[in-house]
Amino acid sequence: MDDYTNTGNLKNAPRVSTQVYPSGKLTMLSREEVARLSDASQQVGEVLRRCALAVLNSGEQGDDAESMLAAFEDFRIEVHQVNRGMRIDLHNAPGHAFVDGKMIRGIRELLSAVVRDIVYFHTEIGPNPYFDLNEPEGITNTVFEILRNAQLMDARREPNLVVCWGGHSINLEEYDYTKRVGYQLGLRGRDICTGCGPGAMKGPMKGATIGHAKQRTIPGHYVGVTEPGIIAAESPNPIVNELVILPDIEKRLEAFVRLGHGIVVFPGGVGTAEEILFILGVLLNPANRDAPFPLIFSGPASAREYFEDIDRFIGLTLGEPAQSQYEIIVNDPAAVARSMSAGIDQVRDWRVEANDAFYFNWLLEIQPEFQQPFEATHEAMAALEISRDLPSHHLAANLRRVFSGIVAGNVKPNGVRAIRERGPFEIRGESDIMDALDQLLRRFVAQNRMKLPGGASYEPCYRIVS
Numbered sequence: 342m343d344d345y346t347n348t349g350n351l352k353n354a355p356r357v358s359t360q361v362y363p364s365g366k367l368t369m370l371s372r373e374e375v376a377r378l379s380d381a382s383q384q385v386g387e388v389l390r391r392c393a394l395a396v397l398n399s400g401e402q403g404d405d406a407e408s409m410l411a412a413f414e415d416f417r418i419e420v421h422q423v424n425r426g427m428r429i430d431l432h433n434a435p436g437h438a439f440v441d442g443k444m445i446r447g448i449r450e451l452l453s454a455v456v457r458d459i460v461y462f463h464t465e466i467g468p469n470p471y472f473d474l475n476e477p478e479g480i481t482n483t484v485f486e487i488l489r490n491a492q493l494m495d496a497r498r499e500p501n502l503v504v505c506w507g508g509h510s511i512n513l514e515e516y517d518y519t520k521r522v523g524y525q526l527g528l529r530g531r532d533i534c535t536g537c538g539p540g541a542m543k544g545p546m547k548g549a550t551i552g553h554a555k556q557r558t559i560p561g562h563y564v565g566v567t568e569p570g571i572i573a574a575e576s577p578n579p580i581v582n583e584l585v586i587l588p589d590i591e592k593r594l595e596a597f598v599r600l601g602h603g604i605v606v607f608p609g610g611v612g613t614a615e616e617i618l619f620i621l622g623v624l625l626n627p628a629n630r631d632a633p634f635p636l637i638f639s640g641p642a643s644a645r646e647y648f649e650d651i652d653r654f655i656g657l658t659l660g661e662p663a664q665s666q667y668e669i670i671v672n673d674p675a676a677v678a679r680s681m682s683a684g685i686d687q688v689r690d691w692r693v694e695a696n697d698a699f700y701f702n703w704l705l706e707i708q709p710e711f712q713q714p715f716e717a718t719h720e721a722m723a724a725l726e727i728s729r730d731l732p733s734h735h736l737a738a739n740l741r742r743v744f745s746g747i748v749a750g751n752v753k754p755n756g757v758r759a760i761r762e763r764g765p766f767e768i769r770g771e772s773d774i775m776d777a778l779d780q781l782l783r784r785f786v787a788q789n790r791m792k793l794p795g796g797a798s799y800e801p802c803y804r805i806v807s
Contacts, residue, residue, distance in 0.1 A: 354412070355436025361429050361444055363453035376422050388569050389459050392586060393418045393431075395572040396451040397438040399579055407754060409573060420456060429456065451577055451584050454491065458586040459569070461490050480712045484587065484595050485701055491585040493564060493600065494700040500602040500689045502564070503681055504534045506616045507541025507607030508790060509575050518641040518674070519544030519607050525678035526605075527552020527561065531685070534601055536593075537565025537584060538575030541607040546580040564600070568593040571612075574752040589714045590745060594619045599702045602685045603635035605677060606667075608644045610790040611751065611782070615744035617651065619711060621659060622737030624666045628706040633691050635684025636667040639677045647788060654781045658740060658774055659733045710738040717746035717756050719763055722803075727770025727778075743768055743778070750802030751791070757802075765804045775807035 394416050398409060417432040429452065438448045466472045466483055473479030488494055503526055507519060523533060523545030533549045535542035546563045553561035565581035568590055577584055587593040597604070598620060606617060624634060638648050648669050655663050670677050689699070697704045715721065725739045746766055749756030760766070768778070782801075785791045791799045 356415075356433040357436050357439050357442075358432045358434065359430075359439075359442075359444070361431065361449060361452070363427055363429060363456060364446075364450050385459055385463050389420075389455065390416065390418055392455045392459055392569055392572055393452055394435070395576045396455055396584070397431075397435045397448060398576045399438070399448050399451055399581075407757065410754070420460070429453075447579055447582070451581065454584040455586060458487060458491060462487065462588050465490075477707065477709055477712055480592065481595065481599070481703075481707070484592050484599060487587060487592075488585060488596060488600065488701070491583070493583055493585055496698070496700055498700065500685050500692065500699050501531050502534050502562070502601050503531045503545075503685075504597050504601035504604045505541065505545040505607065506536070506597075506604060506609065506613055508609030508613055509536075509538045509540040509542060510610075511540045511608055512789075514641050514643055515608050516540060516544050518639075518644075518672075520548035521674040522605060522607075522639060522677050523548025524552045525674045526681065527558070528556060529678050529682050530556060530558050531678070531682065532562035532564070534564040534566060534597065536571075536575060537567045537577040537581050538571075539578055541609060541613075542575070543578035543580060544607075545605070546578065550580065566593055566596050566600070570749070570753045570755070573754070590615075591712050591714050595707055595712060598623060598634075598705060598707070600700075602688045603681050604637070605681060606636070606638045608640045608647045608790070610785050611744045611747045614651070614781075615741050615748060617655075618737050618741040618744065621655065621663045621666055622711055622734045622741060623705065623707055625659065625663055625734040625737060626706055626708060631691075632695075632702075632705060633684065633687040634705075635681055635688070637677055637680060638667055638669045639674075640671065642672040645671050647784075647790075650781055650784050654777050657777045658729070659737055663733060663737070708734065708738070710735065711741070715742045715745055717742075717749035717753075717766070718759065719766055722746045722766040722768060725768070725770070727768070727774050729771060729774070740778075747782075747803055760802045765802055767804050767806050769806045772807040775805050779805045 391410065394410065394413055413433065413435060415433045419430040421428045421430060438444055466486060472483045474483060505519070519541045526533065526545065527549035533546045535545060549561060553559060563580050563582050565577050565584045566587065567575065567577070568587045570590065572586065585596070587596055594616065604620060606613065620636060623629060638651065640647065648671070652664060652669065668680060670680065692699055695704055725742055727739055727743070729736065750760045750766055786799055
């Protein structure tokens, strides 16, 4: 994907042990704040270590989280209070994060974001009774506070943030297409938000940098939104200049739709299907019927069949009301950008009329089944109710969990371990839906969209039971 680095043999990669001082918001803290951060870093040591290692590998090829963690099992990170505020000590860090002994500036910023977000959640939100993580309002307030602490919201900025979803291991033609769409969005002054990794998460950002440069829209905002369970498999790409780490996938997805003013979906695999079902489930909620939210599916001509498969599955499971929520534009980047810009103009007008903030979509109702963390265990996957007797947005929530579980079984360390120990997840439900799901997943495999880390041939982590 036009990177200039290659992980090669990670076991033999150079190591660097050094001390760095954080950048961004962490440069000015009280002694008490630094002390709390230092104490909390010990409590969340393994999560902090894994996320820090992921950003230190920013820009490196590879999506095998287990191999990366094993290769750098001797890596350690410590947060210390010193007279200058805070110091981050790194032991046996990946050498490719440094140039002539100095940490690359962008990686230093991403590392600071890791410390900021992981520790902030455990020091300021977790112990605070105001953030009731069992209630929808408390979860939304948590997402808001994390985003505000990351300084991602600006009340002076007009609506212009386009969220781009898609696969991290798409083919070169699809990747080039995402760059062309990003370029057209950049020419129209739109900022880009993605899941921060490679592939369809990097391409739109890279294209937008050229569009922004031509229009002298500098600095551009390239927002990466991730979570600890996925960041090791999808290390932040080097273009991300505003990174935020949410505690779990559900809060990550909510952050996308609260921050963004429209979404473009590029080809991908089960993770992309999970994202599609999340936004459709939210938009199908009757409470959100009047709220404009532009949603476009797009790819090169070769991806037409992929979107036909997705559209067919959505039609069978969620029906025409769900299909009416999105537009499919194939092989026309300029049309995507024009349609998205027109949609964002509608979002602006509606926010003004509804007296909602430009920087955070407070009025969008997200129901608890889309907010509560879903732990993909064998028992939880088997217990999911998949039936058209459910209201469409409830069915979308459970289908989203199905795909979330497959993502976990494919790439997340805990899910991979569970599959290794107990075999595939079993997925049960209405026979027509199970047949459609089986066909869709088989199509993903045939189109090489169900890659396993390290390039291994795909062995399903699930078994369909109708």
